[in-house]
Amino acid sequence: MRVLIWLGALLPLLYAALRFSVEFHPQWLYDGLVYLEGYVHLVLTRTPTDPLKFLSDLVGNSALWLLALTLLVTPLRSYIGINLLKYRRLLGLFAFFYALIHALMFIGIDQQFDLFGVQHEVMTKPFIAFGMGAFLILFLMALTSSKKLFAKFRSWHKLVYIAVVLIAIHYLMSHKTITLTNVTVVGTLFLLLALRLVKR
Amino acid sequence: MLIRHNYTKTIPSNEITPESVYKERRELMKLAASAVALAATPLFGALNYEREKTSRGLKPTSFDQITTYNNFYEYSTDKESPARLAKNLKTRPWTMSIGGEVQKKVTLDIDQLLKLIPAQERIYRFRCVEGWSMVVPWVGIPLASVLKHVGLTSKSKFVEFQTLFDPKQFPAQRESFGSISFPYREGLRIDEAMNPLTLLAVGLYGKELLPQNGAPIRLVVPWKYGFKSIKSIVSITLRETPSHTTWNDMAPKEYGFFANVNPTVDHPRWSQARERPLGSFFKQDTLMFNGYEKEVAHMYKGVNLRKFF
Numbered sequence: 001m002r003v004l005i006w007l008g009a010l011l012p013l014l015y016a017a018l019r020f021s022v023e024f025h026p027q028w029l030y031d032g033l034v035y036l037e038g039y040v041h042l043v044l045t046r047t048p049t050d051p052l053k054f055l056s057d058l059v060g061n062s063a064l065w066l067l068a069l070t071l072l073v074t075p076l077r078s079y080i081g082i083n084l085l086k087y088r089r090l091l092g093l094f095a096f097f098y099a100l101i102h103a104l105m106f107i108g109i110d111q112q113f114d115l116f117g118v119q120h121e122v123m124t125k126p127f128i129a130f131g132m133g134a135f136l137i138l139f140l141m142a143l144t145s146s147k148k149l150f151a152k153f154r155s156w157h158k159l160v161y162i163a164v165v166l167i168a169i170h171y172l173m174s175h176k177t178i179t180l181t182n183v184t185v186v187g188t189l190f191l192l193l194a195l196r197l198v199k200r
Numbered sequence: 201m202l203i204r205h206n207y208t209k210t211i212p213s214n215e216i217t218p219e220s221v222y223k224e225r226r227e228l229m230k231l232a233a234s235a236v237a238l239a240a241t242p243l244f245g246a247l248n249y250e251r252e253k254t255s256r257g258l259k260p261t262s263f264d265q266i267t268t269y270n271n272f273y274e275y276s277t278d279k280e281s282p283a284r285l286a287k288n289l290k291t292r293p294w295t296m297s298i299g300g301e302v303q304k305k306v307t308l309d310i311d312q313l314l315k316l317i318p319a320q321e322r323i324y325r326f327r328c329v330e331g332w333s334m335v336v337p338w339v340g341i342p343l344a345s346v347l348k349h350v351g352l353t354s355k356s357k358f359v360e361f362q363t364l365f366d367p368k369q370f371p372a373q374r375e376s377f378g379s380i381s382f383p384y385r386e387g388l389r390i391d392e393a394m395n396p397l398t399l400l401a402v403g404l405y406g407k408e409l410l411p412q413n414g415a416p417i418r419l420v421v422p423w424k425y426g427f428k429s430i431k432s433i434v435s436i437t438l439r440e441t442p443s444h445t446t447w448n449d450m451a452p453k454e455y456g457f458f459a460n461v462n463p464t465v466d467h468p469r470w471s472q473a474r475e476r477p478l479g480s481f482f483k484q485d486t487l488m489f490n491g492y493e494k495e496v497a498h499m500y501k502g503v504n505l506r507k508f509f
């Protein structure tokens with residue numbers, strides 16, 4: 001199971017590697033991808049046109065979905081009786097790992113490590129402030145996620161509810177229009193929160 | 201409404217057809233006769249056009265990138281889909297009506313129009329409000345020449361453009377949720393429309409436009425954010441009052457009527473100071489008026505660009 005989670009959680013990175021190495025694909029990989037007809041093939045054999053946006057969105061979405069999986073652990077146990085509690089920390093840390101890349105891309109590439117610039121963006125743009133708020137909560141949770149510290153800071157981890165709400169808003173605000181897909185994603189997040197709250 | 205008011209402060213009527221535009225066109229026609237260039241690939245329909253003499257040091261983004269990364273909400277809100285969904289847009293025959301406050305209302309067939317006014321290449325920067333940018337070698341005709349053709353009046357103060365509304369061809373026009381309202385509309389003040397930079401593009405890289413790029417005819421206003429450059433135009437209406445523009449109507453706090461590229465005025469959600477050139481891992485500084493300050497800044501003298509963004 002642990003191996004499976006590692007592999008699954010690293011898929012986004014593998015995907016990115018595949019997309020950025022298009023020019024260096026060995027023949028067998030090229031032939032393999034040609035096998036996947038149509039749109040999938042078209043996408044997989046194409047270097048991302050807007051690489052920074054591609055990466056930032058990829059890791060942002062990965063963080064979001066890994067966090068959703070982390071939230072799924074409790075309802076899985078209480079409703080269906082599947083106990084994955086052992087792996088919840090790992091999932092959560094992977095979520096944080098992608099959020100960290102996402103945040104570092106903003107701080108390092110967008111703002112070129114100008115901390116006043118970051119501060120300015122957070123102060124003037126609610127969109128960024130929500131993201132930063134969520135990131136800080138995830139950061140705190142990651143720091144206190146070891147067995148010993150978790151015992152002590154357990155109640156702090158309730159902050160994840162706030163983080164998820166912030167992320168939902170941040171996610172919706174990152175688009176120019178709100179589509180059905182966007183609403184579905186946010187709906188899923190809220191459903192997961194609700195499932196945890198209802199059955200205790 | 202207060203915002204709208206300022207736009208009516210337009211140029212005096214006697215300047216509506218600047219002589220310079222007229223002269224420039226004569227020059228260009230002479231040039232066109234001497235230097236007709238033919239593009240190689242007949243597949244998309246090669247165009248007759250006069251090549252741009254200088255690229256001002258701009259390196260065009262690749263044809264592949266320009267034609268696979270498109271904001272075309274009539275198809276989809278994601279940028280890769282239009283190239284796939286737009287293949288069968290019927291672009292011939294195509295007519296464009298020009299009406300409203302003009303001397304003679306006309307409906308022009310696009311091929312007729314191209315015989316009337318010779319096409320020329322313009323290598324322009326293109327900056328999206330989302331923060332990415334590219335350089336496109338457009339082929340097109342100056343909007344000013346078209347407007348002069350129909351004749352302006354003292355009441356021609358604004359121009360409104362409209363994209364084709366055809367839910368059979370544009371899937372997103374069939375859906376009621378999750379996009380913008382259709383038909384898409386955009387607008388310019390008359391002096392902006394008459395500016396020599398403003399182009400009605402019919403091609404890029406020497407070939408007819410592909411549908412995902414706004415075939416068969418689209419606007420290009422290089423000093424404004426990309427959403428101003430409306431695609432697949434079916435009508436141009438001259439008005440005395442400010443034109444409707446889709447994004448400004450929908451979210452006036454985020455998208456202004458002018459929508460001039462301005463690195464010092466941020467979008468409420470993201471900074472506009474820098475941009476991501478397509479294909480590059482590095483950001484670059486965004487230029488005032490997207491680098492066309494010399495050509496266009498005079499139109500906004502005395503306008504508070506922070507307020508009228």
Ligand code: HEM
Pocket residue numbers: 056057058060061063064067099102103106128130131132133134135138167170171174175330331470
């Ligand atoms: C340090 C705090 C953060 C900053 C500065 C930040 C910044 C951004 C920016 C600039 C965008 C892209 C907007 C655009 O240009 O389209 C974005 C999108 C996004 N962010 Fe964040 N973010 C932060 C934290 C987070 C966190 C903690 C998560 C999730 C766990 C997250 C998930 C997303 C998602 C899912 C998107 C949308 C990607 C898409 O369009 O598909 N962000 N963020």
